[in-house]
Amino acid sequence: MLTLYSLLLLEANTLDENGITSLPVLTEHALSNNQQMASNNRYTLTIFMLLILFLLSILLISKRSLEPSLSLYRSFFSQAHVALNSPADSAETPTESRQSNISVSEVFVEEDKETPVAQNESFVDNNNNNNGDVSFERVNGACDLYMGIWVKDEGYPVYRPGSCPYVDEPFDCQMNGRRDSSYLRWRWKPDGCDLPRSVVCYFLQLPFIGRFNATDFLERLRGKRLMLVGDSMNRNQFESLLCLLREGLTNKSRMYEIYGHKITKGRGYYVFTFLDYNCTVEFVRSHFLVKEGVRINGQGDSNPTLSVDQIDKTANKWKRADILVFNTGHWWVHGKTARGKNYFKEGDYLYPKFDAVEAYRRALKTWGKWIDDNIKPSKQLVFYRGYSSAHFRGGDWDSGGSCNGETEPIFSGPFLDSYPLKMKIVEEVIQEMRNPVILLNVTRLTNYRKDGHPSIYGQNVTDGKKISRRRQDCSHWCLPGVPDAWNELIYATLVFKQTVSIQR
Numbered sequence: 001m002l003t004l005y006s007l008l009l010l011e012a013n014t015l016d017e018n019g020i021t022s023l024p025v026l027t028e029h030a031l032s033n034n035q036q037m038a039s040n041n042r043y044t045l046t047i048f049m050l051l052i053l054f055l056l057s058i059l060l061i062s063k064r065s066l067e068p069s070l071s072l073y074r075s076f077f078s079q080a081h082v083a084l085n086s087p088a089d090s091a092e093t094p095t096e097s098r099q100s101n102i103s104v105s106e107v108f109v110e111e112d113k114e115t116p117v118a119q120n121e122s123f124v125d126n127n128n129n130n131n132g133d134v135s136f137e138r139v140n141g142a143c144d145l146y147m148g149i150w151v152k153d154e155g156y157p158v159y160r161p162g163s164c165p166y167v168d169e170p171f172d173c174q175m176n177g178r179r180d181s182s183y184l185r186w187r188w189k190p191d192g193c194d195l196p197r198s199v200v201c202y203f204l205q206l207p208f209i210g211r212f213n214a215t216d217f218l219e220r221l222r223g224k225r226l227m228l229v230g231d232s233m234n235r236n237q238f239e240s241l242l243c244l245l246r247e248g249l250t251n252k253s254r255m256y257e258i259y260g261h262k263i264t265k266g267r268g269y270y271v272f273t274f275l276d277y278n279c280t281v282e283f284v285r286s287h288f289l290v291k292e293g294v295r296i297n298g299q300g301d302s303n304p305t306l307s308v309d310q311i312d313k314t315a316n317k318w319k320r321a322d323i324l325v326f327n328t329g330h331w332w333v334h335g336k337t338a339r340g341k342n343y344f345k346e347g348d349y350l351y352p353k354f355d356a357v358e359a360y361r362r363a364l365k366t367w368g369k370w371i372d373d374n375i376k377p378s379k380q381l382v383f384y385r386g387y388s389s390a391h392f393r394g395g396d397w398d399s400g401g402s403c404n405g406e407t408e409p410i411f412s413g414p415f416l417d418s419y420p421l422k423m424k425i426v427e428e429v430i431q432e433m434r435n436p437v438i439l440l441n442v443t444r445l446t447n448y449r450k451d452g453h454p455s456i457y458g459q460n461v462t463d464g465k466k467i468s469r470r471r472q473d474c475s476h477w478c479l480p481g482v483p484d485a486w487n488e489l490i491y492a493t494l495v496f497k498q499t500v501s502i503q504r
């Protein structure tokens with residue numbers, strides 16, 4: 001079937017720079033150009049709109065005859081259901097009473113065994129950016145992608161649980177025995193617009209017809225290197241992205257890890273290539289984005305240190321990417337930073353005691369300076385993914401906190417609006433930078449999703465082995481799950497950006 005969306009883009013392409021405006025995100029520039037739109041353009045547009053209406057009516061009719069009319073009703077109902085659950089109506093908030101116990105916890109479980117990345121694992125740098133003319137500009141669009149609601153959508157998840165070989169055991173909840181599945185069926189819906197999916201539902205906002213278009217995402221990555229850099233939350237997102245893109249391949253063997261590595265938390269570097277799209281999706285582990293080191297103390301023991309004024313040693317890899325997605329945050333806590341004692345370094349000076357949040361601020365500035373000095377904004381695109389909240393009840397990750405048995409998102413309450421100090425710092429640092437950085441501002445939308453964590457299903461409990469209830473994972477996310485939405489937001493950003501730059 002002809003997709004209207006590509007038609008739209010085609011149309012945008014053929015118009016001159018005063019182009020069309022019916023796209024969701026417009027720069028002010030494009031808006032003012034719009035006023036001078038020539039009458040022949042208006043003519044084209046009218047024809048075009050009629051064509052759209054015509055195609056849509058055909059589609060609707062065929063859709064209705066194909067599916068029992070009930071489905072139409074059901075889909076509207078499920079939207080209505082969420083409307084009921086929205087903060088405005090407290091009658092339908094069954095989970096509210098439990099929310100008070102959920103703490104905004106900034107700690108999480110991960111005891112990474114460091115497996116040093118072999119320095120010889122270099123990837124031939126063949127990046128001359130054949131799409132270099134697609135300029136990556138800041139989108140000062142009208143629609144805030146990050147304010148919205150989760151709506152029930154039977155078209156989700158994009159990939160079946162257990163079907164994607166790149167989901168690491170800790171995130172493979174259904175295979176690990178999780179029985180409830182309604183957490184898989186939520187789609188993020190921004191208030192001001194819809195995320196781009198197959199075009200029909202894009203216009204009609206009918207959730208059941210189409211969904212996220214992985215092939216189109218791959219098309220937009222053609223010839224590019226996308227790299228996620230950060231901690232295990234970014235590995236979580238990395239696996240999600242691989243699984244989403246895999247859905248766009250007819251022959252699933254046409255993607256693979258170039259060193260043949262299987263994804264585990266023990267390794268810090270992966271490169272997946274997509275043969276038919278000449279693109280790679282990579283993960284580089286860097287917990288802090290700045291340089292980790294060791295020092296030998298008086299007793300001859302080696303202790304870890306962190307140089308907040310030096311960029312992480314993996315940064316030489318970052319330079320090669322066309323699209324970068326950073327995160328850090330979950331490791332900037334007392335427990336992971338030696339309680340700030342003899343840990344943070346600046347120059348040669350080792351602070352006997354230093355505050356982790358202030359260290360975070362300085363480290364992010366170091367990162368920002370590195371981006372400004374090493375990244376070409378005309379060719380490379382930088383995202384920073386915001387902090388994703390954990391949802392521990394009745395304790396922390398190491399003191400019996402839990403999130404098992406959560407089957408519904410949070411729909412209201414103060415927890416939704418908690419915005420961590422670390423995020424305010426991120427925003428400050430980004431504002432002071434020369435280069436644009438797109439904040440993937442997912443903090444709030446993940447705050448809703450207390451139902452999405454692995455909890456006790458972070459490991460495959462087979463053969464009557466006892467489930468470990470000692471520590472629950474209420475920080476990472478089941479896959480399929482919440483990180484799929486983060487990646488759809490990256491996709492949406494690419495679509496809107498490319499649309500805007502075509503218009504210019």
Ligand SMILES: *[C@@H]1O[C@H](CO)[C@@H](O)[C@H](O)[C@H]1NC(C)=O
Nearest residue numbers: 097098099100101102393394
């Ligand atoms: C919430 O906390 C209260 C005490 O603060 C406790 O009695 C209750 O069991 C907790 N509920 C849950 C679901 O953890």
Ligand SMILES: *[C@@H]1O[C@H](CO)[C@@H](O)[C@H](O)[C@H]1NC(C)=O
Nearest residue numbers: 117118119120121122258259
């Ligand atoms: C990397 O170097 C090690 C030895 O230093 C060697 O054993 C290994 O095969 C090399 N790997 C690659 C991919 O070249």
Ligand SMILES: *[C@@H]1O[C@H](CO)[C@@H](O)[C@H](O)[C@H]1NC(C)=O
Nearest residue numbers: 003006198199213215216219
């Ligand atoms: C998905 O995108 C591809 C490439 O842009 C396009 O050919 C295809 O028709 C799209 N599919 C749907 C269902 O929109």
Ligand SMILES: *[C@@H]1O[C@H](CO)[C@@H](O)[C@H](O)[C@H]1NC(C)=O
Nearest residue numbers: 126127128129130223224278
């Ligand atoms: C693959 O992409 C690279 C840029 O990343 C480009 O130099 C190369 O020519 C492309 N190869 C093919 C076969 O398109």
Ligand SMILES: *[C@@H]1O[C@H](CO)[C@@H](O)[C@H](O)[C@H]1NC(C)=O
Nearest residue numbers: 250251252253254255275276
């Ligand atoms: C799928 O791709 C693999 C690797 O390129 C190839 O060996 C195989 O023949 C392909 N299968 C089909 C059905 O095209």
Ligand SMILES: *[C@@H]1O[C@H](CO)[C@@H](O)[C@H](O)[C@H]1NC(C)=O
Nearest residue numbers: 146417419427439441443444
């Ligand atoms: C990110 O989202 C929060 C709400 O969670 C909001 O307060 C903040 O202003 C947003 N930041 C940006 C840069 O849009």
Ligand SMILES: *[C@@H]1O[C@H](CO)[C@@H](O)[C@H](O)[C@H]1NC(C)=O
Nearest residue numbers: 169172175176460461462463
């Ligand atoms: C987990 O265990 C189930 C059996 O309970 C098995 O079918 C599944 O393949 C296992 N998954 C993994 C990732 O090992």
